[in-house]
Amino acid sequence: MSASYDDLMASLGLEPSAPKRPPAAHGDRRRYQRGCRCDECREANRLYKASWRAKRRSDPSLLGRATHGKASTYRQYGCRCDECRTANSADVAAWRARRRERAGGGS
Template identity: 55%
Template sequence: MTTRKAMLTVASHAQDADDCRHLLDMLGLAPAKKRGHGDYRTYLKGCRCDACREAMRVYKVERRAEWRRDPSAADRVGHGKRTTYSEYGCRCAPCTAANTEGTRQQRARRRQRSALGQTGGGQ
């Protein structure tokens, strides 16, 4: 049974909203959190407030840690990519070479911008 089905079953047997909350709490099923600022999904929708940026940062740190714990994840995404090296922690020869080449290109772009008198971060 899914959590949603369990919550709906509890809600259908509860006498009122307080009873429903109490039963869900006893079962360890918290009611769905209303998403707003401070949620990574809000960041994905375009919000760039401090709370949403922090939520996205934390989400990415957790996802990267999860990917690094699973060595087969790098196999699923494919080797020979810079992102497989940086996001999944793969250090095979093709991924290392791709990262080295990407870093070389990024430095060349920075030198070129610097020579043209442009500033700014990013790629």
């Protein structure tokens, strides 16, 4: 007769490992992170990201760690100081130029 895994671990003086988490069902952000792109999982990820952005924008203490004058600070933290606005404008202009260049063809 063979001993169970938990009995074996106990006999060695070790803690048995915690049970694994059940696989995420559709409509769970964890499933989206694993690569599922069904409508339910996309919606779960969208809702998570929306709440994450709202939290970052509503907590001024988080903005203290951000660097001003960057487009990411404008987008992620909602900072609207002159430096961040200017950086975001330059970033958008560069993105538009790259898009026009690609649309114009590689000739």
